[in-house]
Amino acid sequence: MPELPEVETTRLGLLPHLLKRRITGVAVRDARLRWPVPADLAKNLTGQRIDDITRRGKYLLFDCGSGFLLAHLGMSGSLRYFDALPAPQKHDHVDIVLEKKGGMRFTDPRRFGTLLWIDGRQQCHPLLDGLGIEPLSADFNGAYLFAQSRNKRVNIKPFLMDAHVVVGVGNIYASESLFRAGIHPARMAGRISAARYDKLAAAVKETLQRALKAGGSSLRDYVRVNGDPGYFQFDAFVYERVGLPCRICGTPIKTVRQSQRTTFYCPSCQK
DNA sequence: CGAGAGTCCTGAAGGC
């Protein structure tokens, strides 16, 4: 599942191939994504030149001069570049065809992803409105989390996953970060001290940065080995380790269901 | 208004 590090890795991987390239066509084989791919996407993109690719949370923005292609990978989506687009297979829903035979292909079995068009020079879209701050920015720190969490009667785990607070912290990294910070996932967000939030903010940054490095290396292995986009190189402390001994203290890792999501934690290390 | 539940979708995995 693409998390922030993988979205950023995708962005960096696409940049050298797409920058300054002209779009000569768009093939939409299945428009049924999270929101329907707009019927005029091809009309808007064709003839444009890709001037930049930026990221906001888990959204990618392709700067096309007169507007932006807004993309989200959902949980099973991928964007890949080809020097020559091969014959499409199942779930290869959209191709952005470039000059000189190149192309970017959007593949998404579960169709939770998004491809939309933003007209004009402003990166404004309802989906981007109200997004929280970037976790790797200097603005994201313990003081910010402390301020945001006051009077919140929600568990810290779903609070940390709330994209209106901070973007890009999905289920994996929320569990991992809370473990690193030694905070029990069921603690009330509004009752956690400033000092503990300092530790948590640092843990989020460290977890994401570490995954960012692993994301890059696993993408290299992706080509070399078996196509698994996976986090097999990301040595999780708790994620998907239920019943296994905690890497720090040996206590079996437990799970708890929070807001329709499984949280993994060490009942001994996290208080 | 805040907090929690429901929803979209497909494929993998487990039960019988």
Next chain:
DNA sequence: TGCCTTCAGGACTCTC
């Protein structure tokens, strides 16, 4: 062997 159920996941949207 094969069908059925459950689960996974991001994030919008609905409900209380």
